[in-house]
Amino acid sequence: MRAFEYHRPANLKDAVALAEKKDEGRYLAGGQSLVQAMKLRLSAPTDLVDLNALQDLKALKVEPGAVTVGAMVRHAEVASSSSVLKTLPALAALAGQIGDRQVRHLGTIGGSLANNDPAADYPAAVLGLGATITTNKRKIEGDKFFKGLYETALQPGELITAVTFPVPKRAAYMKFKNPASRFAIVGVFVADFGGGNVRVGVTGAGPCAFRQSEMEQALKKNFAPDSVAGIKVSPDGLNNDLHASPEYRAHLITIMAKRAVEAALK
Numbered sequence: 087m088r089a090f091e092y093h094r095p096a097n098l099k100d101a102v103a104l105a106e107k108k109d110e111g112r113y114l115a116g117g118q119s120l121v122q123a124m125k126l127r128l129s130a131p132t133d134l135v136d137l138n139a140l141q142d143l144k145a146l147k148v149e150p151g152a153v154t155v156g157a158m159v160r161h162a163e164v165a166s167s168s169s170v171l172k173t174l175p176a177l178a179a180l181a182g183q184i185g186d187r188q189v190r191h192l193g194t195i196g197g198s199l200a201n202n203d204p205a206a207d208y209p210a211a212v213l214g215l216g217a218t219i220t221t222n223k224r225k226i227e228g229d230k231f232f233k234g235l236y237e238t239a240l241q242p243g244e245l246i247t248a249v250t251f252p253v254p255k256r257a258a259y260m261k262f263k264n265p266a267s268r269f270a271i272v273g274v275f276v277a278d279f280g281g282g283n284v285r286v287g288v289t290g291a292g293p294c295a296f297r298q299s300e301m302e303q304a305l306k307k308n309f310a311p312d313s314v315a316g317i318k319v320s321p322d323g324l325n326n327d328l329h330a331s332p333e334y335r336a337h338l339i340t341i342m343a344k345r346a347v348e349a350a351l352k
């Protein structure tokens with residue numbers, strides 16, 4: 087790890103000003119991705135701007151039509167919140183499947199989305215639910231947020247403050263996980279908002295999360311497991327690593343989608 091300056095601002099304005107002023111300033115949330123990257127010297131920020139004193143980023147607001155999760159809300163809090171469990175249980179279930187207990191108590195939604203790991207779980211929910219990402223500068227539609235491998239629509243110094251998830255009629259997330267890290271080899275989030283508005287978000291399979299439009303069209307006609315069971319996904323462009331081939335990942339998208347629809351109907 088290379089030497090860096092540590093800052094702990096007390097408010098949002100100071101945090102943004104610090105990150106923008108420094109050569110290589112980076113925000114520090116739970117450190118679950120950033121600190122590892124620094125140890126491996128894949129990332130060498132000159133300055134770390136710790137967000138842990140910013141109380142405004144820790145709010146979790148549940149309304150009848152929307153769940154808004156502050157950027158610094160830990161995965162464990164989303165997983166165990168009685169109001170999220172009641173209003174948007176699929177999101178709580180997804181958060182409860184992230185990593186292990188330690189990761190869930192330190193990792194944050196803001197850090198997860200800004201990092202945009204191809205195997206992260208929250209991106210599937212952002213696309214599957216059509217979430218909106220609020221930053222210190224603007225609101226970004228979830229569909230326009232993920233740009234590629236570890237790449238997002240965020241500009242240098244831009245800070246995620248919260249993520250708002252619309253509440254669907256029914257939804258579920260299914261993941262085939264890496265048994266060691268528990269990251270998604272493939273994860274599929276399916277949501278039915280009624281009136282033919284169905285969304286399918288896929289993570290783990292490609293360089294970043296994406297929507298599966300063929301499945302969305304099939305589920306619009308009939309929201310049933312059989313509607314997706316016969317869809318053969320092309321392996322073109324899907325990830326190929328020691329965990330799974332593109333062909334295996336393509337197959338898993340169909341299987342996870344079918345299971346997610348089954349779970350959403352229960």
Ligand SMILES: Cc1cc2nc3c(=O)[nH]c(=O)nc-3n(C[C@H](O)[C@H](O)[C@H](O)COP(=O)(O)OP(=O)(O)OC[C@H]3O[C@@H](n4cnc5c(N)ncnc54)[C@H](O)[C@@H]3O)c2cc1C
Nearest residue numbers: 115116117118119120185193194196197200207246268269
């Ligand atoms: C062993 C292990 C297993 C894991 N398993 C899973 C899993 O199964 N599924 C899964 O989804 N994830 C998994 N993770 C990742 C975990 O969910 C963390 O959320 C993720 O690593 C981000 O960590 P963090 O919130 O601590 O952010 P940090 O590591 O502190 O920051 C990550 C990046 O985001 C930036 N950042 C942080 N907050 C903001 C913000 N508000 N605005 C703008 N930029 C910001 C930082 O500058 C940095 O570049 C795992 C991690 C570990 C270590």
